[in-house]
Amino acid sequence: xxxxxxxxxxxxxxxxxxxxxxxxxxxxxxxxxxxxxxxxxxxxxxxxxxxxxxxxxxxxxxxxxxxxxxxxxxxxxxxxxxxxxxxxxxxxxxxxxxxxxxxxxxxxxxxxxxxxxxxxxxxxxxxxxxxxxxxxxxxxxxxxxxxxxxxxxxxxxxxxxxxxxxxxxxxxxxxxxxxxxxxxxxxxxxxxxxxxxxxxxxxxxxxxxxxxxxxxxxxxxxxxxxxxxxxxxxxxxxxxxxxxxxxxxxxxxxxxxxxxxxxxxxxxxxxxxxxxxxxxxxxxxxxxxxxxxxxxxxxxxxxxxxxxxxxxxxxxxxxxxxxxxxxxxxxxxxxxxxxxxxxxxxxxxxxxxxxxxxxxxxxxxxxxxxxxxxxxxxxxxxxxxxxxxxxxxxxxxxxxxxxxxxxxxxxxxxxxxxxxxxxxxxxxxxxxxxxxxxxxxxxxxxxxxxxxxxxxxxxxxxxxxxxxxxxxxx
Amino acid sequence: xxxxxxxxxxxxxxxxxxxxxxxxxxxxxxxxxxxxxxxxxxxxxxxxxxxxxxxxxxxxxxxxxxxxxxxxxxxxxxxxxxxxxxxxxxxxxxxxxxxxxxxxxxxxxxxxxxxxxxxxxxxxxxxxxxxxxxxxxxxxxxxxxxxxxx
Numbered sequence: 001x002x003x004x005x006x007x008x009x010x011x012x013x014x015x016x017x018x019x020x021x022x023x024x025x026x027x028x029x030x031x032x033x034x035x036x037x038x039x040x041x042x043x044x045x046x047x048x049x050x051x052x053x054x055x056x057x058x059x060x061x062x063x064x065x066x067x068x069x070x071x072x073x074x075x076x077x078x079x080x081x082x083x084x085x086x087x088x089x090x091x092x093x094x095x096x097x098x099x100x101x102x103x104x105x106x107x108x109x110x111x112x113x114x115x116x117x118x119x120x121x122x123x124x125x126x127x128x129x130x131x132x133x134x135x136x137x138x139x140x141x142x143x144x145x146x147x148x149x150x151x152x153x154x155x156x157x158x159x160x161x162x163x164x165x166x167x168x169x170x171x172x173x174x175x176x177x178x179x180x181x182x183x184x185x186x187x188x189x190x191x192x193x194x195x196x197x198x199x200x201x202x203x204x205x206x207x208x209x210x211x212x213x214x215x216x217x218x219x220x221x222x223x224x225x226x227x228x229x230x231x232x233x234x235x236x237x238x239x240x241x242x243x244x245x246x247x248x249x250x251x252x253x254x255x256x257x258x259x260x261x262x263x264x265x266x267x268x269x270x271x272x273x274x275x276x277x278x279x280x281x282x283x284x285x286x287x288x289x290x291x292x293x294x295x296x297x298x299x300x301x302x303x304x305x306x307x308x309x310x311x312x313x314x315x316x317x318x319x320x321x322x323x324x325x326x327x328x329x330x331x332x333x334x335x336x337x338x339x340x341x342x343x344x345x346x347x348x349x350x351x352x353x354x355x356x357x358x359x360x361x362x363x364x365x366x367x368x369x370x371x372x373x374x375x376x377x378x379x380x381x382x383x384x385x386x387x388x389x390x391x392x393x394x395x396x397x398x399x400x401x402x403x404x405x406x407x408x409x410x411x412x413x414x415x416x417x418x419x420x421x422x423x424x425x426x427x428x429x430x431x432x433x434x435x436x437x438x439x440x441x442x443x444x445x446x447x448x449x450x451x452x453x454x455x456x457x458x459x460x461x462x463x464x465x466x467x468x469x470x471x472x473x474x
Numbered sequence: 475x476x477x478x479x480x481x482x483x484x485x486x487x488x489x490x491x492x493x494x495x496x497x498x499x500x501x502x503x504x505x506x507x508x509x510x511x512x513x514x515x516x517x518x519x520x521x522x523x524x525x526x527x528x529x530x531x532x533x534x535x536x537x538x539x540x541x542x543x544x545x546x547x548x549x550x551x552x553x554x555x556x557x558x559x560x561x562x563x564x565x566x567x568x569x570x571x572x573x574x575x576x577x578x579x580x581x582x583x584x585x586x587x588x589x590x591x592x593x594x595x596x597x598x599x600x601x602x603x604x605x606x607x608x609x610x611x612x613x614x615x616x617x618x619x620x621x622x623x624x
Binding site for chain 1: 527
């Protein structure tokens, strides 16, 4: 009887084991079969499933074989920061595949009434055209697929998907990053700083916008962020930076010393850049700008705080102000730059209409035109936009596109240059980007057109420069 | 016939007075709205900073400001005289009230001139107070016309 019971128990255990194993095996097989199906779906570019053409996956070897082929284009579909240099989604190396262009997946979800038109223009500008073979890569298995679906809807056919983790893990394969990409930070990095308390290193997050009471700040901000009114660093009627003594008070009042990691952002990055540039001029060593502003924080799905955070003043900045006096220059230095025709460039960051003197751009600036000899560095459609330097999601535009845009005007990294605009906001953002790209001899001409135009003794030009080609105006 | 013409005349003047009163109210409301937007909009704020600079160097130069102050003091004296005379001529409440209002606007304008307020809309508020004062003078003259006719 005892033996029978033992035998029964053994039989039951064996049956359970067999069933369990077969279940696991079945599951593995199904999973493999699913994967095979997916793989088959992906690997046949002309494979139609439910009437849809799918993108094909491509191996590292195949990509290497085609990377220099003019009929192939490699596109980074990850968020802009990953392209710039940040190691996101577990890649071994940050940055992008050498020679790749960018078309970030989050551009597809931007709220903009002209989004479709703008995206089509972007595709064309970047050479992402339907008669090319297009390799879309990501690191999370989602971004490239989403972009491929968008391109398929636009009748693109020769699409390939690639996992950049493979490329990044092989040190022999070339990747590019911006020289100072760390200055421009993704929302994920800011969140990490908050969660880790920046590893006990002093840090401050600032929402920068105009006004003592900011509607933008009250509407919602990054947790812990403190509001900075732009009037704390500049004053009218020229809207130049305040005196060094006043700037020191500003820093102390906001709890900033030279070693504080300062993260600035705003709904509009020009205001945040203005403050960032002033802080760098003063001597703060670690100043970061949130790429894409508050929207990128929101899009990343992080928490928004509405309660107001008070400034916490300190009494020691840690150095004399300014530590980087050449980072912001004034009228006399701007004139010196113009006089140095060989190596100096005074770069106008205003709309074309402002540059040629059709409009002053501001209802508080009367003069029209530009300082004689200034070159056009591009900007946007009007004084409140900077589309030539931003992607559709307001992140920084691709470095190579900025350099191409500037090359026509001989704005190259070897030159000693100062950027200016009307009162120093747009130019500050572009200066910051130039810094991110690794330009060295760069500065902000603080007074800009506002200061230059009020004195009739300053030489002014209007109209197109004599050597303007249509290419330059693109 | 003559009485009918007088009536029409009085009606017209009363209409003008009401119209001017509405304009005065609108100007004051305009000053308040401008102050509100100078705190809310960076564009308005910067425009005012620029305009203040222009006005300070032109129509509100220190010399002209002294002249305006002198004129306002003279105007103040005139308005006090008007009030006293009106009190003797006609003791209707609205009539006296208008004269008192003239004095009050005068006092406000003088105080504005004396104490430069640290607000962006200072010069615009001053200009508005001048216009309201001038309109009040016109209204006072218009009241006189009604009194003379009646």
